[in-house]
Amino acid sequence: MDAAGRTESGALPLEGITVVDLTQVVAGPFTTMMLGDLGAEVIKIEAVGRGDRSRSIQPNPAYFDSVNRNKHSVALDLKSDAGQRAAQRLIADADVFVESTKPGRAAAFNLDYETVSELNPELIYCSIVGFGRDSPYEELPAWDMLIQGMSGIMSITGEEGGEPLWSGLPSGDLIAGSYASQxxxxxxxxxxxxxxxxxxxxxxxxxAAISWLTARAGHTFGSGDPFPRLGTHHPSIVPFGKYECADRPIIVAAGTADFWRGFCRAIDRPELLDDDRFATMDDRVDNRAELAEIVEPILRGEESDYWIDRFHAEDVPAGPIYDTKSVWDDDHVQRRALHKTMERDDRADADVIDHPVHFTALTTQLEVAPERLGESTDSILERHGYSPEEIETLREEGVLE
Amino acid sequence: MDAAGRTESGALPLEGITVVDLTQVVAGPFTTMMLGDLGAEVIKIEAVGRGDRSRSIQPNPAYFDSVNRNKHSVALDLKSDAGQRAAQRLIADADVFVESTKPGRAAAFNLDYETVSELNPELIYCSIVGFGRDSPYEELPAWDMLIQGMSGIMSITGEEGGEPLWSGLPSGDLIAGSYASQxxxxxxxxxxxxxxxxxxxxxxxxxAAISWLTARAGHTFGSGDPFPRLGTHHPSIVPFGKYECADRPIIVAAGTADFWRGFCRAIDRPELLDDDRFATMDDRVDNRAELAEIVEPILRGEESDYWIDRFHAEDVPAGPIYDTKSVWDDDHVQRRALHKTMERDDRADADVIDHPVHFTALTTQLEVAPERLGESTDSILERHGYSPEEIETLREEGVLE
Known part of the structure; x- marks a missing residue:
């Protein structure tokens, strides 16, 4: 068993399943990466010449590599009849086809559901779309930030009284990608x-993004008011949020009576427990400013590591605010070995984030390092019945690379 | 077929599957709601007297209702032997058990994996944890905001040059919940x-939250610098982001050369296409301020609906920034009927967000409205072999309600 609890002997849940992938950038590639992690063989069809658009998004190749392990790259010209026939042959032998092409594009490639389901009636065909069939916006290209704006996600992200902001994660893409794999x-x-x-x-x-509003929508349905932007505060929990220490801020989330008692012990102010102004959560919310005047100078007086140790010793949820670089140095993240590198024969190792879920009898894989455009074109086509001579001819015709 | 493309005749993918649920608040309930939407019968075990903690989170009952449809509530005292035996009997007959109890709590209830897998060797047992076994933080309670801070999500959310902020979605909870159902x-x-x-x-x-950094981590791996906070801008795409109109801001995402051409046509400034300062994406990024000086006054001169129509006519991704109230009035959201109400016999209808995925031969369900605490205790226990007399006795003893 390795650090992540992965057993060499475990079974892969999707072993024997083949996925053909005609997606790019983030949403679709995240979907097929999940399926690949779970053991499926993923054949990623990319356009000759250019490939997945994320191959040219900076920084290169780290952007592409971050969501494209466990896939075999096959580069085809889907505008040509021969390229379409090759794609159809791959899909005819597959269990799953995931596509995120523009409206009308799959049909133009003769890869729409009606066409390929005749070749393979048992196919699971998954389309990731911005808005979908019969939507007033059916033809509108969807970008993550537009989805964040239209779904309400931006409206609940930002400082109190400030402007709506992007959530830093590409949430619109990843939420759709998660629903697709599920x-x-x-x-x-x-x-x-x-x-x-x-x-x-x-x-x-x-x-998909709207469905994640969950309890935030619940607030709206209940009170009729839009859920507000809250910065790093909570409307009904105190003490809770971001607190400055001598060196850097930390998060403290004292959301229960037990945590409040632990909080007072951790900052060595047990007398606050007997202070009527702070007796209940409602009292602490009502007297938020007075409590802040007492607590904030105390926390500013010592460094973050000191306070995190103190809060942890009292079982109070607290921790640092990592950035995308410092997160990899955390003790837990190090022990899990979440940041992995995958070797590649003739170029630099690929940096990836390991699958986060721990199985027991089952396992996940990090098997195929992110490939160069067309790296598996020949081997995959040969396995699907193309002779080396046919492949050579198609390459000369520019149908594949 | 209804507005969401749901067919009455479709098969439910998880029909015949029984899930026992010992989770509360958001992460676990979101998991089991997904499984219920897909057709599983979900039996939600709650503590007698109190129930799921979210039943008392304001606004009540909208918060709870937002993630608890398609579940039968059974209220048990798991500190009692008889309550534990009842839970074990339910789990012995189930396919899946999802729990998000504190470290050590499941074992204290005699519901740990070792115990219940002996009663039911075919059980799929899913634990949603903050940090997990063998973590240096194994004992530390995890709250969504702490996970957002420690995972790097906060560090990439906020204004350029401003403070790290919470993402408005409870991302830490929902990401874990999605991985669990998958x-x-x-x-x-x-x-x-x-x-x-x-x-x-x-x-x-x-x-789970760290794994969603994907391309944001890719940036970090590639350049060695932490991914920045960007507010509503993009480091390498212009024009892109939030633009003020006469009445309210909109999102415009002109991330390709085609979109740039459409953008210039939409604002009736075709001469910008021949302007050397804006010829390529790199040029537009370099001359971001000069382009803003031209574009921003134009957009401020008309109302948002006017501009959205213009951009849509040119196939440029653009749209409004909805809040959690206005989103339900959007044409697309109305046509999909994403906001549903579920009738309840003796109290107000429940507001829910419908399952967002469209199946074809398969379907999803909105079958069981969010229940009162213990609403199905008797019916579920009777189906699992308890006589009405036994149930009456257990109720008198305070083991169930």
Missing amino acids: SVLAALYARERGRIDGEWIEVPMLD | SVLAALYARERGRIDGEWIEVPMLD
Whole structure:
């Protein structure tokens, strides 16, 4: 068993499953990366010449590498008949096809559901779309930031009284990508149980993002007011949020009566427990400013590591605010070895984040390092019935690379 | 077929699957809601007297209702032997058990993996944890905001040059919840194929959140610098972000050469296409301020609806910034009927957000409205072999309600 609890002997849940992937940038590649982590063989079709658009997004190749391990790159010209036939042959042999092409594009490539489901009636076909069929915005290209704006995510992100902001994560992409992998797994399960032959799944990015409002929408439904921007505060929990220490800020989340008692012990002010102004959570919310006047100078008096140790000793949720560089040095993250490198024959190792879930009898894989454009074109096409001579001819014609 | 493309005749992917749920607040309830949407019967065990802590989070009951449809509430005292035996009997008959109890709590309830897997060797047991076994923070309670701070999510959220901020979504909770439902589906599939008997899954919230850094971490791995806070700008795409109109701001994302051409047509300034300062994306990034001086007054001169129509006519990604109230009035959201109400016999309807994914041969359900604490205690226990007399006795003893 390695540091992440991964056993060499575990079974891969999707072993034997083949996924053909016609997606790019983040949402779709995240979906097929999850399926690859779980053991599927993923064949990533990319455009000859250019490839996945993220191959040219800076920094190169780290952007692409971050969501494209466990995939075999096959470069085809889908505008050509021969390229379309090759893609159809791959999909005809596959269990799953995931695509995130523009509206109308899959049909123009003869890779729409009607066409390929005739070649492979048991196919699970998953379309990741901005808005989807029959939407007033069906034709509108969707970008993560637009989805964040239209879904309400931006409206609840920002300082109190400030402007709506982007969430730093590409949430619009990743939420859709997560629903897509979950839905493909649900369809594979239903197919295995004989409930369906094949399936066509459509994951609309906007709808997916809205569904994550959950309790934030609950606030709105309940009170009728939009959920506010809160910066690093909480409307009904004190003490809670970001606190400055001598060197850097930390997060403290004393959201229960037990945590409040631990908080007072940690800052060595047990007398606050007997102070009527702070007796209940409602009291602490009402007297937020007075409590801050007492607590903030105390926390500013020592460094963050000191306070984190003190809060942890009292079982109070507290910790540092890491950036995307310092996070890898954390004790937990180091012990889990979440940052992995994957070797590549003739170029620099790829940096990846390991699959975060721990299985027991099952396992996940980091098997195929992110590939160069077309790195597996020949081997994959040969396995699907193309002779070396046919491949050579298609290469001369510019149909593949 | 209804507005969301849901067919009455579709098969539910998880029909026949029973999930026992011992989770509360957001992460775990979101997991089991997804499984319920997909057709599983979910039995939600709650503490007698108090129930899921989110039942008392304001606004009540909207907060709880937002992640608890499609579940039957059974209220048990798990500190009592008889309550533990009842829970064990439910789990012995189930396919899946999802729990998010504090470290050591499941064992104290005799509901740890070792105990219940002996009663039910085919059980898929899923633990949602803050940090997990063998972590230096194993004992530390995890709250969404702490996970956002420690994972790097806060560090990439905020204004350029400003402070790190919370993402408005409870991302730490929902990311873990999504991995949990995906992992349970993967395990059910592997079990159906005979790869495993049962399975124990652990989903650590911190690791799950870090894995979503994806391309943001890619930036860090590539350049060695932490990914910055960007407010509503993009470091390498112009024009892109939030633009003020006469009435309110909109989002415009002109991230390709085609979109730039459409952008110039939409604002009726075709001469910008021949301006050397803005010829390529790199030029537009270099001359960002000069372009803003030209573009911003134009956009401020008309209302947002005017500009959105103009941009859409040119296929440029653009749209409003909705809040959690205005989002429900959008044409697309109305047509999808994403905001649903579920009737309840003796109290107000529940407001819910429908499952966002469209299946074809398969379907999802909105079947069981969010229940009162213990609403299904009697019916579920009777189905699992308890007589009405036994239930009456247990109720008198305070073991259930």
